[in-house]
Amino acid sequence: MSMPMTLVLPLLLCFMESIGLNKKYLCGILGAILLYGNIYAVGTDIDALAQGSTSSYSIMNNIVGDIADSQLISDEYEYAFFGNIGANVMFKKNELYGRADAFAKFGTMMTKPDMVHKSYIGLVDDIGINLEIVDNDTYLAIYNSGILDTMPAYPEEGSIIEKNGVVIVKVSEDYKWK
Numbered sequence: 345m346s347m348p349m350t351l352v353l354p355l356l357l358c359f360m361e362s363i364g365l366n367k368k369y370l371c372g373i374l375g376a377i378l379l380y381g382n383i384y385a386v387g388t389d390i391d392a393l394a395q396g397s398t399s400s401y402s403i404m405n406n407i408v409g410d411i412a413d414s415q416l417i418s419d420e421y422e423y424a425f426f427g428n429i430g431a432n433v434m435f436k437k438n439e440l441y442g443r444a445d446a447f448a449k450f451g452t453m454m455t456k457p458d459m460v461h462k463s464y465i466g467l468v469d470d471i472g473i474n475l476e477i478v479d480n481d482t483y484l485a486i487y488n489s490g491i492l493d494t495m496p497a498y499p500e501e502g503s504i505i506e507k508n509g510v511v512i513v514k515v516s517e518d519y520k521w522k
Contacts, residue, residue, distance in 0.1 A: 389448035391440045396450025399435045404471050416511045422478045424486050425464040427516035428453045456521050457487045
């Protein structure tokens with residue numbers, strides 16, 4: 345938003361001269377309008393980033409706590425997380441989150457399996473938890489196995505299971521690639 349704004353005023357100045365408008369007043373009014381719009385857009389995006397990151401980290405911390413309570417924290421396990429964390433029932437969104445640009449909506453993930461896999465690797469790393477995330481081939485095998493279809497989404501009972509040394513967590517119902 346900021347970069348296009350820097351280009352608008354010089355272009356307006358070029359066109360105003362050719363049609364004979366009073367530059368002094370028009371530039372002031374247009375500059376104020378553009379500045380307000382820019383500040384509003386940036387503020388909305390910052391709010392969405394802050395709210396999304398706080399919600400995402402809180403949900404992941406809760407999940408890790410529930411995994412620990414289930415006695416499933418061990419070097420012998422690998423971990424796989426499925427679903428768009430932004431679609432989890434615990435993910436808090438306000439009206440500004442909906443108005444933000446897509447890039448600023450922290451927590452909203454594409455549902456393409458390898459993208460979700462990489463997103464959770466980063467999210468687990470960001471919260472500072474040492475969990476061994478499964479490799480991409482194992483992740484895709486679990487995704488395609490159909491096991492997620494019968495699992496409820498977190499925080500429901502049964503959303504965290506262990507199968508063949510892999511702790512599988514279905515974070516939300518929004519996990520299928522469309």
